[in-house]
Amino acid sequence: MMKQFLTLLLAVVALSVPITAQAAPLRIEITEGVIEPLPFAAPDFVPENSAARQLAQDLAQVVADDLAGTGLFRQIPDSAFISQISSFSSPVQFADWKAINAQALITGAVNLESNGRLVVKFRLYDVFAGQELGGGLQFAGTQDGWRRMAHKVADAVYSRITGEGGYFDSRVVYVNETGPKNDRKKRLAIMDYDGANVQYLTDSRSIVLAPRFSPTGDRILYTSYETGFPRIYLLDVASVRRRVLEDQTGTMSFAPRFGPDGQTVVYSVTQGGNTDIYRMDVSTGSAQRLTSAASIETAPSFSPDGSQIVFESDRSGTPQMYIMSATGGEPRRISFGQGRYGTPVWSPRGDLIAFTKQSKGRFHIGVMRTDGSEERLLTASFLDEGPTWSPNGRVIMFTRETQGAGGQASLYSVDISGRNLKRVKTLGGASDPAWSPLQN
Structure with a gap:
């Protein structure tokens, strides 16, 4: 296919x-x-x-x-x-x-x-x-x-x-899930935005997490436990060839995401009990540490112009969202509502940030302005998480998992106004979606 x-x-x-x-x-x-x-x-x-x-x-x-x-x-x-x-x-x-x-x-x-x-x-x-x-x-x-x-x-x-750009000629990479909840098998899959033309990019011998497209849609970053520790891999979609992107002995690397130039990657590294955000030049392998607080910093996402990074940190005592320069420096907190905030993703339009929020025993997918204003919760369920934006910034896709021993993860989408919540067609269970740009 x-x-x-x-x-x-x-x-x-x-x-x-x-x-x-x-x-x-x-x-x-x-x-x-x-x-x-x-x-x-x-x-x-x-x-x-x-x-x-x-x-x-x-x-x-x-x-x-x-x-x-x-x-x-x-x-x-x-x-x-x-x-x-x-x-x-x-x-x-x-x-x-x-x-x-x-x-x-x-x-x-x-x-x-x-x-x-x-x-x-x-x-x-x-x-x-x-x-x-x-x-x-x-x-x-x-x-x-x-x-x-x-x-x-x-x-x-x-x-x-x-008067807006479309989003139908696009694809979604996600984690396909099979088997019982206590022995879930996971592999990377890719499909058209509407669930057609499914292909599997990896086998299910190792746990895979958080696939992310490059700005041109031809490469995918993801995290794999193939070696027993989480490692970041870079996969070519056409050839399905892959390589380890970052490998430091005694560390765990995860939560990767491309910058808008397609050559820069931000990700998290856990070393010595501390988790910080790094950025790397893909072609040279040169890495730079961007945070150094005694807290967990993860889930980084670039602004569309590449000048800033939004990320999740518990430096204030609970997971909240912060924005800093793409080269590091002192971040500013943007989430101040009740609850815990995570998995922030910058809209391709640059005006909104989507996030996961946990509050009062419920999970939500929400959006807010980049200064933290106008927070809106779009969904509520037992477990909603991991938003990803359509290429035109109009629709958000995310993971919803049902409760209980027989619970299963599925993909859902919702308009940024909170309308048109619906399940996305997939073969079997599905989680961790990432929407591609429009295809050329």
Whole structure:
């Protein structure tokens, strides 16, 4: 399956029919309040040859699932359609789509050439304005990459209507869990953001924890107990080759995360009973100690511009969140609510920090401003932890574990306003998710 990601060639070109750019009224204004989902119609794409018939249906369904899954859009069922789209070039009968209250209409066509090359094109219409929204686009690649093309169509539709970047053409690396709770087997797995195209990157002979993508999505950092002590490994996604990143005798290293330059890594090292944060240049192996307090410092995360690091520390007596310069120095505390704070992760937009909070016997996923203001708790359960951001900073994925001897870890996602909480599809138990950037 990895081959499809490596061989997929996506060419994005304007369709031959010229489109005049316009400021259309069709737009979702995303606020912190209740959003009324925008009704849209996504008829089966038009197959331009018989070989493309099933793909035309499947592509349209993935596009519709992507959009409806955000909670911002509501799909109108095919049974309500008055008009059918039988030709990609035929004029749209806007009155028929207005009659069923479709505010957006997505049309597409699919051609599977004899050499296996797949061509997908689409258009987006503002039904009530009676105009096309933006220009038509065309994607071309291998047949195996049809889901990626569907995600790219959905990203384009999402972006044009919301004004934000999309997040559907992305992947998630996580820890796959099998077996009973007292003998849990763990291995690294990678999948599309919606749970499709699962691959396993390691076996289950050793405990693995906290996988993290590089900024380009081609490498993964993770912690393994393969040697009996936690060690940080660097894995190449395409080749699945790996190497130990940091190995000091008598120490434990864990909680790694890339900097935005892709060459710098921050992580924690435990030595002599003390845990501090270090940073390393991946290419040279040169390491620098950033903290030296007589406390536990862990879970570091860079700001998007690489100038600061947020991390977890118990220097005040309980785990709290602090921010310091990326080169070290005196940190400032940003969490002051009741409870214990941990696993902070900086939003890709730079405006928020997501975290895990434990308070009054419950676990929460929350967000706050980088100065500690406007704290909002988005979830509450027996055990929620380990947030990770979607590439556009709109959605947070995390681990939720159920109670009891038969409890199992699963992945969930929630919008940053606290809406649209839902379980993410995975094969078996799953924990420690990390969201990739958009794929190239």
